[in-house]
Amino acid sequence: MSRFLKEAFKSLSCYVPGEQFQDRKFIKLNTNESPYPPSPLVAARAMEAAKCLQLYSDPESAALRQAIAGLHQVKAENVIVSNGSDEVLNFAFLAFGDASHPFVFADITYGFYKVLCDVNDIPYVTVPLREDFTIRAEDYPDSGHIVLADPNAPTGIPMPAEEVEKIVQANPDRVVIVDEAYADFSESDCLSLALKYDNVLIVRTFSKSRSMAGARLGYAIGNEKLIVDLKLVKDSIDPYNVNLMTSAAGIAAIEENSYYMENCEKIIRTRRKTVKKLESMGFSVLPSGANFVFARHPGIGGEQLYRKLKDKGVLIRHFSSERIRDFNRITIGGEEQMDCFFNILDDCLNEL
Ligand code: PMP
Numbered sequence: 019m020s021r022f023l024k025e026a027f028k029s030l031s032c033y034v035p036g037e038q039f040q041d042r043k044f045i046k047l048n049t050n051e052s053p054y055p056p057s058p059l060v061a062a063r064a065m066e067a068a069k070c071l072q073l074y075s076d077p078e079s080a081a082l083r084q085a086i087a088g089l090h091q092v093k094a095e096n097v098i099v100s101n102g103s104d105e106v107l108n109f110a111f112l113a114f115g116d117a118s119h120p121f122v123f124a125d126i127t128y129g130f131y132k133v134l135c136d137v138n139d140i141p142y143v144t145v146p147l148r149e150d151f152t153i154r155a156e157d158y159p160d161s162g163h164i165v166l167a168d169p170n171a172p173t174g175i176p177m178p179a180e181e182v183e184k185i186v187q188a189n190p191d192r193v194v195i196v197d198e199a200y201a202d203f204s205e206s207d208c209l210s211l212a213l214k215y216d217n218v219l220i221v222r223t224f225s226k227s228r229s230m231a232g233a234r235l236g237y238a239i240g241n242e243k244l245i246v247d248l249k250l251v252k253d254s255i256d257p258y259n260v261n262l263m264t265s266a267a268g269i270a271a272i273e274e275n276s277y278y279m280e281n282c283e284k285i286i287r288t289r290r291k292t293v294k295k296l297e298s299m300g301f302s303v304l305p306s307g308a309n310f311v312f313a314r315h316p317g318i319g320g321e322q323l324y325r326k327l328k329d330k331g332v333l334i335r336h337f338s339s340e341r342i343r344d345f346n347r348i349t350i351g352g353e354e355q356m357d358c359f360f361n362i363l364d365d366c367l368n369e370l
Contacts, residue, residue, distance in 0.1 A: 026139065033133045036335050045355050045362075048333040050171075050200075050310050052229040053352035054281045057274040060230070060267045067266035075265055077257040082265045085272045086237055090209060095242045098249055099268075101259045103199060103223035103236025107165075108134055109251040110219060110238065114193045115140035120162040124153055126342055128171045128197060147341075151304055153177055155184035165195040169204050169307040172337060172347040176204045176307030179211070186215050193244070195219045202227035202282045203289070204307030209239065216241040219248075226309055228271045228278050233264040285309050289350045295360055296348075299367060304345075314344040317370055326366040332359055 019028065036049035083097045100106035111134040115121050120141040123131045135142040145157050151173045158164055164185060169176040186194050198220055201207040212220045219240040225231035238248060252259055260268075271278060293303045293311060301313040314320060320343050324336035335347040351359065 027137075030136055031133070032137075033130050037333060039333075043331070044328075045332045045351065045358055047310075047349040047351050047355070047359060048335040048347075049231070050226055050308070050349045051231045052226060052281065052285070052309070053350075053355060054229055054284070056229045056267065056271065057277045059274055060270040063266040063270040064233070064263040067262045070262060073262070075258045075260060075262045077253070079260050079265060082260065082268050083237075085269045086239075089272050089275065090239060092213065092239055093242070096212070096239050096245060097237055098245050098252065099235065099237045099260050099265075100252070101236070101256070101261075101264075102225065102234040103197070103221050103238075104130055105234075105256070105259060106221055106236050106238045106248065107131070107195070107197065108138075109248045109255075110193070110195055110221075111135065111138055111140060112255075113247045113251045114163050117141065121165055122158065122162040123165045124167075124170065126151065126170070126173065126339070127165075128167045128199075131165050147173070151175055153181070155181050155188065158185045158188065160189050160192065163193045163195070164189060165197060167197040167199065168208065169200045171200070171308070172310070172335065172342070172345075173304050173312050174200070174306030174308040174310055174347075175304055176206065179206045179208050182208045183211055186211055186218055190217060193217050193219060195221060197221045199223045199226060200308035200310075202279075203286060203309045212239045212241070216243065219244055224268055224271060227282050228268075229281070230264075230267060230271060233267050235260065235264050235268045285350050288353060288356055292348070292350055292356060299363070310347050310349045312342075312345050312347050314346070315367070317367070320344045320346050323366065326369070327362060330362045330365065332362050 079099045082099055083094045086097050087094045120143055121135055122143045122145060125144040125146045143162060148154055152175055182196060194217055196208045198207055209220055211218045219238050221238050224235040289306060296303050296313050301315045303311050303313040320336050324334055324346055327334055
């Protein structure tokens with residue numbers, strides 16, 4: 019670090035993303051990307067848009083917002099788009115959090131929430147997940163703005179919409195952000211709450227179910243006034259936050275919605291098979307509504323298994339925090355990838 023870095027940032031621990039090796043081929047099951055490529059129309063539209071890169075993108079992202087609004091049957095005024103959903107999460111933390119408005123989130127959840135509080139100097143409170151790693155409404159009294167990942171990450175456990183609604187009702191004067199990055203792989207979602215209550219913000223991403231992690235596109239849906247607040251922050255930080263190519267790709271992905279929904283079905287089918295196979299090998303697997311599973315084996319520590327698999331060319335994700343260090347998060351890949359993964363996993367377990 020340079021001698022100019024401000025004091026408050028000297029001890030900042032930033033978000034650590036999953037490994038992205040550029041120089042070695044791995045079976046990559048560590049960052050919850052889709053195993054399926056974007057539809058050909060998406061690539062064609064992005065290429066077409068590239069011919070106009072001398073121009074700025076539309077700061078209103080009007081056409082893209084309209085397309086997302088159509089997809090979810092809301093108004094464009096209920097939608098804001100962002101450079102990945104991490105960006106719109108940042109807008110929300112900046113808009114609503116300060117020294118007297120802390121954020122509340124689970125002790126085990128998406129690591130970025132803590133980072134966003136730290137970098138924006140917002141206090142936070144963590145609420146322990148129950149023994150079975152579930153979130154219960156009664157653990158979220160009226161104590162701060164709330165952010166929930168549903169399904170949660172890295173556990174994958176989905177929350178019943180009624181349970182989320184209880185939290186919303188118990189916190190009428192707080193913003194409740196529901197981060198639905200993985201909702202397309204789950205049986206339920208909380209979108210309807212965003213129109214029913216004026217304090218609910220639903221955050222979604224094109225990175226997982228729509229095969230666009232590398233394009234960076236996320237969005238939030240909520241009451242028009244909440245969206246105005248987020249837009250104020252966006253226009254103060256990054257008015258052209260969604261670039262021309264990504265915007266065109268996003269609109270095309272919505273036009274080809276059925277292709278992506280079929281891919282989600284495939285991933286859900288592969289997830290079911292994966293759970294069965296893991297269980298037959300002695301793993302216990304938490305219930306998942308996401309494109310990954312969270313599993314542990316009584317015969318091998320999480321980190322040891324992660325390292326063994328990495329040595330043999332497979333990347334999965336291990337988290338070292340106390341409560342979950344026995345587990346590994348395994349992204350659901352394509353059928354062939356999963357067959358290779360299981361062969362290699364078998365070798366690892368046989369070596370014990
Ligand atoms: N929320 C959750 C729960 C996630 O796991 C991720 C992916 N790391 C994100 C948000 C951010 O995704 P992106 O910025 O790619 O939209």
